[in-house]
Amino acid sequence: MAHDAALMHDDHHHEAPEGFFHRWVMSTNHKDIGTLYLIFSLTMFFIGGAFAMGIRAELFKPGMQLMQPYFFNELTPHHALGIIFGAIMPAFVGLANWMVPIMIGAPDMALPRMNNLSFWILPFAFCLLLSTFFMPGGAPAAGWTMYPPLVLQGGDAIAFMIFAIHLMGISSIMGAINIIATILNMRAPGMDLLKMPLFCWSWLITAFLLLAVMPVLAGAVTMLLTDKFFGTSFFNVGGGGDPVLYQHVFWFFGHPEVYIMILPAFGLISEIIPTFARKPIFGYKAMVYAIACIAFLSFIVWSHHMFTVGLPIGSELFFMYATMLIAVPTGVKVFNWVTTMWRGSMTFETPMLWAIAFVILFTIGGFSGVMMALVPADFQYNQTYFIVAHFHYVLVTGAAFAIIAAVYYWLPKWTGNMYSEFWGKLHFWNSAIWVNVLFFPQHFLGLAGMPRRIPDYNVAFADFNMISSIGGFLFGASQLIFVGVVIHCVWFSKKRAPAKVWEGARGLEWTLSSPPPHHSFSTPPVIDDSVLAHGDVLH
Amino acid sequence: MATDSKNISNSQRTARRTAWVLGIIAVAMFVLSIVQQLALVHHL
Numbered sequence: 237m238a239h240d241a242a243l244m245h246d247d248h249h250h251e252a253p254e255g256f257f258h259r260w261v262m263s264t265n266h267k268d269i270g271t272l273y274l275i276f277s278l279t280m281f282f283i284g285g286a287f288a289m290g291i292r293a294e295l296f297k298p299g300m301q302l303m304q305p306y307f308f309n310e311l312t313p314h315h316a317l318g319i320i321f322g323a324i325m326p327a328f329v330g331l332a333n334w335m336v337p338i339m340i341g342a343p344d345m346a347l348p349r350m351n352n353l354s355f356w357i358l359p360f361a362f363c364l365l366l367s368t369f370f371m372p373g374g375a376p377a378a379g380w381t382m383y384p385p386l387v388l389q390g391g392d393a394i395a396f397m398i399f400a401i402h403l404m405g406i407s408s409i410m411g412a413i414n415i416i417a418t419i420l421n422m423r424a425p426g427m428d429l430l431k432m433p434l435f436c437w438s439w440l441i442t443a444f445l446l447l448a449v450m451p452v453l454a455g456a457v458t459m460l461l462t463d464k465f466f467g468t469s470f471f472n473v474g475g476g477g478d479p480v481l482y483q484h485v486f487w488f489f490g491h492p493e494v495y496i497m498i499l500p501a502f503g504l505i506s507e508i509i510p511t512f513a514r515k516p517i518f519g520y521k522a523m524v525y526a527i528a529c530i531a532f533l534s535f536i537v538w539s540h541h542m543f544t545v546g547l548p549i550g551s552e553l554f555f556m557y558a559t560m561l562i563a564v565p566t567g568v569k570v571f572n573w574v575t576t577m578w579r580g581s582m583t584f585e586t587p588m589l590w591a592i593a594f595v596i597l598f599t600i601g602g603f604s605g606v607m608m609a610l611v612p613a614d615f616q617y618n619q620t621y622f623i624v625a626h627f628h629y630v631l632v633t634g635a636a637f638a639i640i641a642a643v644y645y646w647l648p649k650w651t652g653n654m655y656s657e658f659w660g661k662l663h664f665w666n667s668a669i670w671v672n673v674l675f676f677p678q679h680f681l682g683l684a685g686m687p688r689r690i691p692d693y694n695v696a697f698a699d700f701n702m703i704s705s706i707g708g709f710l711f712g713a714s715q716l717i718f719v720g721v722v723i724h725c726v727w728f729s730k731k732r733a734p735a736k737v738w739e740g741a742r743g744l745e746w747t748l749s750s751p752p753p754h755h756s757f758s759t760p761p762v763i764d765d766s767v768l769a770h771g772d773v774l775h
Numbered sequence: 776m777a778t779d780s781k782n783i784s785n786s787q788r789t790a791r792r793t794a795w796v797l798g799i800i801a802v803a804m805f806v807l808s809i810v811q812q813l814a815l816v817h818h819l
Contacts, residue, residue, distance in 0.1 A: 346790035413797045417790040451801045455808030470812050477816050485808060
């Protein structure tokens, strides 16, 4: 399978190309491109995070404090788009770039040049998006969902936002194609699909989701563009269109997008917990089927985002039951993570702490998700801070925590140096405490009726907002520790990492040196079932 | 280069074929999302 590809790689350079331009700008190496993705993602975490700090600063107390209301409204969509498309998704693609070829015994990604293009589109897309702040009329300020007619009533900068989203979509689609082509065609001989690490499985399924829904988002925003500039009436009632149609198309993309941001996190946690519990994952096949099941269900639940627009009762019932069904495969996953830890020889290094926090806090986000799946209850929760609390538990303590866990898990492998456990744990405890101070009070605010996306609010909401803002500032500041830990590990750490960094680690990545050679497997590895990570062979 | 068009491996040839098929599916989804809206708006 991958044998001949690997032999061909063997004819070429084993060392990284010399010179900054050739090494990084022209790179076709999966590890270098993975590193680029991760650096870009971290940068966007801080840019998107800075927008969040601005939002929390304004909401620190009632009344207008720091900014004009329109600027507040500009911050919310750019915080969301910056974190979703700029930080979370590129981080997962970066992790996939680094680890998928190594985990399946491939020499590189299947389409290395396209890989380079996928990455380098992104910085341009985000420059375009952020440049809208400096345009006449200001940046689009109608939320990341860009609902018409509101979004079409702003300035012409919407065209730049739409083009930026097109570019992000193209980048994601090419990344997804590359991952599918790599996993289906480049696995080492003997690496059957059901022997693959769960991170690879989660990404294979996520890539199909991306492929199916990113073009739909592109279609939706293209129709916004033609409605605004070319006189069409897709979403204009006056011309025979319907703004609710936009919501259907957007959420047909939007709900699978939620799973695009969490399924790879499931894969990461399924790698980390068995390592530090020193047990194979409980129910490997059930984990694979649960991911596939969640992916399928993600296509038939989109209208739970629009229960209050006036859907027929039959539709509301269908989408309510379909949404509640998702709790079943998700419950299987949480059960299997807990059961993997049950009676394991657990140790609590930094990646494991983040992984355990993920399991607990993501489950809290999952439970509030089930609450809002109930149609009558959702009429109360809709457009309140309860929703904001829910999706931040899922995306911050879910997706972002899993990404940070994975970085701590593989950082010694990538750099060849150990990070500081003390500072890693300090980062963890600060983050785990302050993230709850930040988001938990937002449940109470939402239940009390505080609407989302407002720069000012009733004095009745003052106390919880102040607590939430303090949590936000300290959570944001805690992330500076992370930067320090990474910089120390890459350039200053004196402690070298062995090939097998963690005692309980299994999988092909631990058979390579730390850091791995520039080309991972110049000859295909022999698949030894006893070292396979968490595949079915161990059961 | 690993992707030298004159001397590519079987696995890479299959990978390219896979990529083309997936790319066509992506373009089809884009077109379909707009055509479906056109049909709905014009009650086709």
